[in-house]
Amino acid sequence: MPSPKEIVNVMMASDYFSQWLGIEVLDITEGNCRLKMQIKKDMLNGFGIAHGGIAYSFADSALAFASNSYGQKAVSIETSISHLVSLVENDVILAEVVQQSNSHKIAIYTIDIIHAITLKKVALFKGTVYKTDKNW
Amino acid sequence: MPSPKEIVNVMMASDYFSQWLGIEVLDITEGNCRLKMQIKKDMLNGFGIAHGGIAYSFADSALAFASNSYGQKAVSIETSISHLVSLVENDVILAEVVQQSNSHKIAIYTIDIIHAITLKKVALFKGTVYKTDKNW
Amino acid sequence: MPSPKEIVNVMMASDYFSQWLGIEVLDITEGNCRLKMQIKKDMLNGFGIAHGGIAYSFADSALAFASNSYGQKAVSIETSISHLVSLVENDVILAEVVQQSNSHKIAIYTIDIIHAITLKKVALFKGTVYKTDKNW
Amino acid sequence: MPSPKEIVNVMMASDYFSQWLGIEVLDITEGNCRLKMQIKKDMLNGFGIAHGGIAYSFADSALAFASNSYGQKAVSIETSISHLVSLVENDVILAEVVQQSNSHKIAIYTIDIIHAITLKKVALFKGTVYKTDKNW
Numbered sequence: 001m002p003s004p005k006e007i008v009n010v011m012m013a014s015d016y017f018s019q020w021l022g023i024e025v026l027d028i029t030e031g032n033c034r035l036k037m038q039i040k041k042d043m044l045n046g047f048g049i050a051h052g053g054i055a056y057s058f059a060d061s062a063l064a065f066a067s068n069s070y071g072q073k074a075v076s077i078e079t080s081i082s083h084l085v086s087l088v089e090n091d092v093i094l095a096e097v098v099q100q101s102n103s104h105k106i107a108i109y110t111i112d113i114i115h116a117i118t119l120k121k122v123a124l125f126k127g128t129v130y131k132t133d134k135n136w
Numbered sequence: 137m138p139s140p141k142e143i144v145n146v147m148m149a150s151d152y153f154s155q156w157l158g159i160e161v162l163d164i165t166e167g168n169c170r171l172k173m174q175i176k177k178d179m180l181n182g183f184g185i186a187h188g189g190i191a192y193s194f195a196d197s198a199l200a201f202a203s204n205s206y207g208q209k210a211v212s213i214e215t216s217i218s219h220l221v222s223l224v225e226n227d228v229i230l231a232e233v234v235q236q237s238n239s240h241k242i243a244i245y246t247i248d249i250i251h252a253i254t255l256k257k258v259a260l261f262k263g264t265v266y267k268t269d270k271n272w
Numbered sequence: 273m274p275s276p277k278e279i280v281n282v283m284m285a286s287d288y289f290s291q292w293l294g295i296e297v298l299d300i301t302e303g304n305c306r307l308k309m310q311i312k313k314d315m316l317n318g319f320g321i322a323h324g325g326i327a328y329s330f331a332d333s334a335l336a337f338a339s340n341s342y343g344q345k346a347v348s349i350e351t352s353i354s355h356l357v358s359l360v361e362n363d364v365i366l367a368e369v370v371q372q373s374n375s376h377k378i379a380i381y382t383i384d385i386i387h388a389i390t391l392k393k394v395a396l397f398k399g400t401v402y403k404t405d406k407n408w
Numbered sequence: 409m410p411s412p413k414e415i416v417n418v419m420m421a422s423d424y425f426s427q428w429l430g431i432e433v434l435d436i437t438e439g440n441c442r443l444k445m446q447i448k449k450d451m452l453n454g455f456g457i458a459h460g461g462i463a464y465s466f467a468d469s470a471l472a473f474a475s476n477s478y479g480q481k482a483v484s485i486e487t488s489i490s491h492l493v494s495l496v497e498n499d500v501i502l503a504e505v506v507q508q509s510n511s512h513k514i515a516i517y518t519i520d521i522i523h524a525i526t527l528k529k530v531a532l533f534k535g536t537v538y539k540t541d542k543n544w
Contacts, residue, residue: 010182011181011182012182013182014180014181014182014184015180015181015182015187016177016178016179016180016181017178017179017180017181017186017187017189017190018181018182018187020178041152042152042153042156043152043153044150044151044152044153045147045150045151045152045153045154045197045200046146046147046148046149046150046151046154046200046204047209047211048150050153051151051153051154051193051196051197052192052193052196052200052212052215053153053189053190053192053193053194053196053197054153054189054193056188056189056192056193056196056215057187057188057189057190057192057193058189060187060188060189060192061181061187061189064181064182064188068182073183075183075219076188076219077218077219077350077378077380077400078216078217078218078219078349078350078380078400079188079192079216079217079219080214080215080216080217080352080488080534081214081215081216082213082214082508082509082516082534082536083211083212083213083214083215084508084509084516100490100492100529100532101490101492101529105377105402106349106402108349108350108490108492108532110532121508121509124508124516124518124534126488126490126532126534128349128350128400128490130377130378213486213514213516213536214485214486214516214536216352216398216488218372218373218380218398218400220372220373220380221373236354236356236393236396237354237356237357237393241513241538242485242538244354244356244396244485244486246396257372257373260372260380260382260398262352262354262396262398264354264485264486264536266513266514282454283453283454284454285454286452286453286454286456287452287453287454287459288449288450288451288452288453289450289451289452289453289458289459289461289462290453290454290459292450313424314424314425314428315424315425316422316423316424316425317419317422317423317424317425317426317469317472318418318419318420318421318422318423318426318472318476319481319483320422322425323423323425323426323465323468323469324464324465324468324472324484324487325425325461325462325464325465325466325468325469326425326461326465328460328461328464328465328468328487329459329460329461329462329464329465330461332459332460332461332464333453333459333461336453336454336460345455347455347491348460348491349490349491350488350489350490350491351460351464351488351489351491352486352487352488352489353486353487353488354485354486355483355484355485355486355487
């Protein structure tokens, strides 16, 4: 079985959207990861702040990396996000993952999106994944 | 008060992320809109399918347009999405909005993401917005 | 394999909480059911309206009956509910189930809670279940 | 303005459903509370475990007490719960509240339901409330 680092490298190599977002993988271990990215102009919405889809996408990438890190392919089935604080251009955010459960076929993760400077929680994400029978 | 169409035009003019996504507004009325977009290579994830953040972002733009269409600025506070069917490059999707409630300060919308050819539901989105005291 | 009606009868026989709620099964077919119940004094909260847990519990029973009706035991993993309209003592409510997806191991249902007289939507519920390897 | 303890006493006095559940308020401060309850036979479902509505209702009471503790009446608008571990008759559970945000009109809380003996997380609850203009 490949290591968490090898798996995330393979995933990132063809994860064109995470590449577009500029996501950096700071750390990856079994069931966990730490990610970083910066808000750029193309991520803003009509209010001049980061589109809600940006924090969601960042968290969803963290969910994918953490939940696939064991080598078993896992797919997201249900996710939710609460937006707490607005983000503006050049803000840097971190994703902090907590694995809440990990049974045979289902795992649940909560992911806090944190502003890298103020350390305020920007968004609260929860994701449920289904662990398929396929391996990386 | 500007019309729904005028508001969405103003929003889209500086909504760089919806522009990047290639979102087309097919129709916009008070509390509703119909959107269309096409999956492109930069939207794919490590599984070779559209990143979960793409359907979410598309639905979140629909939420923003529908809930701001009355002229009162509204911001998303809580959203969830269930991913039902994978999307691949070149697939075209539609957003269909239903306003579920609309009180003084809070409104709730459900948004189905539909595959434009098969008409299958691709994702189910629900969003709760807070209506601020500011107008467009 | 027992019929949907036989399964729900077995479930209800030891579902003491659904019995306490006074849930009536109006109809049960594969992947669907229609339920009815009445708000009683013991269901009220400190605001003099039905506790949020009442509409949730009613919807969660509908989720259990609909998702177990095929004969394969299914358990709820993630659920959400939006409360739209308050309920008072003696109000009668209905649960209307829509199966949104039904794959090998995962199924997703949305359930509208409807006021039986005004026909207004009282609450919007979404539930994701995991289909186990055990049968009824 | 009444104290958090006075408010929760007034709420509990007519919260017949929380009384039926046997909820005990261990502690109540501004924006927080600690609750305890025991699973009884009338709370079981057709699987012989606690009905999903029980953990939800317990968490929803915690949300109500914590969010109303400032003296301003607050109502739940959107909630979700993930069920991690089954509960059986006589199990004792605790509710642990974290206030995630608290703005002028909206507040968001996460509530972990904990098994009092094993200290395992039984369920993860998130609730968004709207703060009305009325006071207790």
